[in-house]
Amino acid sequence: MKKTLALILALVMVAFAFASCGKKNADATTAAGTTAAGTAAAQTTAAETTAAPTQPTCQHVPEDMWRVTTPATCSTPGVEKLYCKECGEELQERPIEIDPNAHKVDEWTVTEAANMLNPTGSRTGVCTLCQNNVVEDILWEGPTIKAFDSISERYGMAEVKLEDVRGDDHFYPTEVNPEGKDLYVEFSILWNETVLNFAGANDGDTKDDPYMVGRFYDGKPFYYLSPVPGMDYSDANFSGAFEWTGNFATTISDSEVTTPATMCGAAPNYSDYPNIAGTDEANPEYGWHRFGIRYHLDLLDGKTGADLKDYVGIVTAFVDGTAIFKMSTGSDGMQNWESMLFKAESDGEGGIVYSDAGDIVVPFIMNKSNTKADTVAYLAFADVYVTCGTDFVMKVEKVASPEADTLEVAEGVEIPAPVYFKLAD
Numbered sequence: 439m440k441k442t443l444a445l446i447l448a449l450v451m452v453a454f455a456f457a458s459c460g461k462k463n464a465d466a467t468t469a470a471g472t473t474a475a476g477t478a479a480a481q482t483t484a485a486e487t488t489a490a491p492t493q494p495t496c497q498h499v500p501e502d503m504w505r506v507t508t509p510a511t512c513s514t515p516g517v518e519k520l521y522c523k524e525c526g527e528e529l530q531e532r533p534i535e536i537d538p539n540a541h542k543v544d545e546w547t548v549t550e551a552a553n554m555l556n557p558t559g560s561r562t563g564v565c566t567l568c569q570n571n572v573v574e575d576i577l578w579e580g581p582t583i584k585a586f587d588s589i590s591e592r593y594g595m596a597e598v599k600l601e602d603v604r605g606d607d608h609f610y611p612t613e614v615n616p617e618g619k620d621l622y623v624e625f626s627i628l629w630n631e632t633v634l635n636f637a638g639a640n641d642g643d644t645k646d647d648p649y650m651v652g653r654f655y656d657g658k659p660f661y662y663l664s665p666v667p668g669m670d671y672s673d674a675n676f677s678g679a680f681e682w683t684g685n686f687a688t689t690i691s692d693s694e695v696t697t698p699a700t701m702c703g704a705a706p707n708y709s710d711y712p713n714i715a716g717t718d719e720a721n722p723e724y725g726w727h728r729f730g731i732r733y734h735l736d737l738l739d740g741k742t743g744a745d746l747k748d749y750v751g752i753v754t755a756f757v758d759g760t761a762i763f764k765m766s767t768g769s770d771g772m773q774n775w776e777s778m779l780f781k782a783e784s785d786g787e788g789g790i791v792y793s794d795a796g797d798i799v800v801p802f803i804m805n806k807s808n809t810k811a812d813t814v815a816y817l818a819f820a821d822v823y824v825t826c827g828t829d830f831v832m833k834v835e836k837v838a839s840p841e842a843d844t845l846e847v848a849e850g851v852e853i854p855a856p857v858y859f860k861l862a863d
């Protein structure tokens with residue numbers, strides 16, 4: 439009880455001190471103002487006859503916030519300063535405690551990729567300040583949403599240099615990889631009903647037909663995908679169907695690609711693929727799908743690489759982890775189909791010397807991508823990888839239970855976005 443009383447008394451005294459202090463300050467200001475004005479006036483008068491005037495001294499009003507001039511790191515304290523809001527002069531300085539989490543890592547290694555099905559991944563690296571190993575979350579940034587309208591023309595993903603994709607690997611056969619390595623292009627697309635707004639289907643005019651394609655910069659496409667059914671001059675006759683490209687016309691059916699062997703033609707459909715069908719029976723293609731294209735190049739037996747016809751190309755297309763399409767240029771070779779991953783040359787002594795083709799690959803392009811009048815088509819895509827190797831980065835195996843989910847593709851515009859695939863265990 440005594441303690442409480444003493445505390446109250448102390449508070450009252452403090453409050454009184456503040457109040458009187460405030461009053462004193464006010465008086466002082468008034469006094470100072472008067473004095474200053476008086477002095478200034480006096481000095482001005484003096485200056486007329488004697489020396490230059492001195493500047494009136496700033497009363498220094500500190501800013502509300504301290505400013506960090508040197509941030510703290512995991513190893514060194516930082517510094518923050520308080521400045522005068524009137525004249526900018528530094529009034530006070532104080533240290534900031536060492537921040538044990540403020541590491542500096544120059545080179546990160548992704549240990550768990552963040553993607554649509556795993557939105558929180560992680561990365562690790564060594565701090566250059568304290569030499570400790572640092573582990574940090576990485577968050578998936580969400581899908582890219584591209585809107586197309588009646589005047590859209592062409593939209594392409596960023597170009598990727600094969601030499602960057604290849605790294606230390608080679609597409610051509612080596613002692614370590616006698617089959618060579620393959621080019622892998624993979625991405626997720628939200629196949630949705632707005633895709634059907636693309637113009638051109640069944641209109642008898644080829645010039646408007648939209649198509650999706652992956653291609654080499656100076657060469658030719660290595661896959662076609664139809665966004666809408668009824669494409670003119672195309673056998674890919676339903677939304678989301680793959681079509682063969684040029685002389686990639688020899689169908690391969692093997693243990694990897696089972697019935698139906700292709701998605702070219704009107705008969706096969708998404709509903710034919712148990713791993714692909716969605717919940718909407720009328721439109722089983724709707725939903726997020728994982729597309730993968732593997733491109734392999736070989737030198738035909740007994741050939742030296744002097745001619746494009748010496749090479750054979752094989753394209754395999756995957757939807758949601760299922761190989762649905764495998765086409766080859768066959769024994770006729772590449773003809774004029776210049777999608778080269780490597781070049782081969784005779785060494786003049788019966789051997790072959792291989793070199794890398796320094797080309798550029800574009801994972802996908804939406805071509806002729808205009809829509810029907812007053813409609814918008816939204817293409818949402820994510821997790822695009824272009825790699826050189828023997829497998830996909832995001833290996834997809836089977837269908838997940840579709841989730842009731844929507845994606846806002848524009849302000850106030852939502853489309854269903856169930857997930858129909860999942861990563862392999």
Ligand SMILES: [Zn+2]
Nearest residue numbers: 496498522525
């Ligand atoms: Zn000041």
Ligand SMILES: [Zn+2]
Nearest residue numbers: 512541565568
């Ligand atoms: Zn550190």
